[in-house]
Amino acid sequence: MSGGTPRARPFSKAAREALQDTQLRRNLARATSTIREKRLRATEELPDWQELREAGRAIKAHTLAHLDHYLMRLEQNVVARGGQIHWARDAAEANAIVQALVSETGVREAIKVKSITTDEIGLNDALAAIGVHAIETDLAELIVQLAHEPSSHILVPAIHKNRAEIRALFLEAMGIAPSELSDEPAELAAAARRFLRAKFLEARVGISGANFAVAETGAVCVVESEGNGRMCTTLPDTLITVMGIEKVVPDWRAMEVFLQLLPRSSTAERMNPYTSFWSGVRPGDGPQAFHLVLLDNGRSEVLAHRERRQTLHCIRCSACLNVCPVYARVGGHAYGSHYPGPIGAILSPQLLDSPEADTLPFASTLCGACYDVCPVKIDIPSVLLDLRLRSVERRRARRGRLAALDTEDGAMRLAAAVFAEPRRYQWAQRGARLAQAPFVRDGYLERLPGYLAGWTRTRDVPAVPAQTFREWWRERRGSGGSQR
């Protein structure tokens, strides 16, 4: 991984810890609010932004409905242009393929383009296991790698770090004397540039992910801002690309849509600075061996589900992270996955399949801000609801007969039985009024028991008043009056 594996923990626990980090809170608040405003300007200036979103959604839905066809077409065209295709069912298969390819070259170091897919499969660790050091060349990715931490943002992996922390990491990793490096961003970038330039010139193997692959010609695309990615895809002799199967697009016309949607949504730029395309290999120009590893790793399962398959539309722009009020407060590490924020809350539980990841669909207030900004119109709140249902049912299945003892499960079943019958509901109203009586202070309750205790740690709750609405309605109808 890019230097660290996310810790699998229930979201509420991880979030609680993250909320204590004052530096993180400030960094996130500043960074997300700045990029949020910039994104809004970059999308509002396009009169056809909504039509573009719809086009993006439609292309993705069409491609996924015919995924087998487009993947075969991609394979055909990559091979026709001298590339090689490898199919990987899961992370283990993908890692084994890349390990074998790298071993053949005999190198001890490989340079990497920023890629979440390779983080997802834990490729850096797999390479380390065969004695190969994978060097991250994206500045932010390099920072988190040096810190031995996982990324905390899809686009800005080191969003949780400040410049003093980055300076300390560089001093240690690059062997620079403290007097020779300040914490000025320009100086830090220059230090990273010197460090990486040496690596670029030595490297014989490059490893990348892919943002898109065009089925009609076999062209693979990486979208980045620094140009370091292009160094990795052009300088080495061998290029290995690991790509999720959902990244294929039918044709070049699709790129017209996505190359507008992606930069405006992610970096709020009108045009992306470095957009690299390559097709197979060309003698005397660029890598002489090109391998494309097509990774499933749970994606076919996602595709099989009617409501959830839209998760695969994602083009990893991170706009949903930047507008998410939950992400803005807890940061990426709380999600325990390489895919944080709202998209992570729906993608991770589907890919990871663990009790911890099953807490992620609840890491949202369903406020809907993510859906509104999504450039390919993923209805994240709807998928969250669907995954919440799945999570409850899986918890029941795991607990078997003990499910009856689950506080929430029991309370929800009881509430449903009460609400389904108007008379029971009214008894419950009266019961609550009686039960609360000893605890009411000035019309409020300051402490609630059990499951509800979390509420009153920071909030009061109004007490049930002397007359409910329906009691008032009945009384008023009885007296024939119309007073308020």
Next chain:
Amino acid sequence: MRLALFIPCYVDTLFPQAGRATVAVLERLGHELTFPEEQTCCGQMHVNTGYQREAIPLVRNFVRAFGAYDQVVAPSASCVGEVREIYPRLARLSRDPELVADVDALVPRVHELTSFLVDTLGVEDVGAYFPHRVTFHPTCHSQRVLRIGDRPQRLLRRVRGIDLVPLPNAEECCGFGGTFSVKNADTSSAMLSSKVASVLQSGAEVCAAADNSCLMHIGGALHRQRTGVRTLHVAEILASTETHPWRAP
């Protein structure tokens, strides 16, 4: 027009004054209302917590209570959003074609109060008087599920005596999210602290919204912190007149 009142369970139980205010406004405008007593809860809490199957009997109960009416109006954007956006899905989850048909027929007739006033009745000036400084919180479900836009503010701007002041970062969620507020109480509280700061920054004495649920959340912190700022449902402001002005309970 047979007009029915949908008073969500928590309004009925905890905020009856918002229900009474809804009655006052609509009757003042000359409408006769019915409150079908079979109604209980729309099931939003169940759905949003993952207990969608448990919510299906509540959908049936809702259809039983309201199916016979021409229009249904409720002082809650969130619960109306639940009915309009989620009920069709729940009906399909039940695999009961009759329920699907009943829900599809009923759902377009269920309205949130401010949209009902502005769009269905075509009224913006409801003859209200409320001489206080008010800031308005546009709740998430009113904006991004029902998309009622500025309808509440259009009504509020026509209230005589009101001093309507802007709320900084108004569109950001207050952190309630139903059971999110207890399952992720710490994150919820962190979000709420920003909303409370915005309300205080606005200088208002009243924070209003079209949802008592979010107001219960915001108001719970305003009260806990003894800020001296109160929360009111929009209906309560619209119900206040020069002859019967709103009075603190």
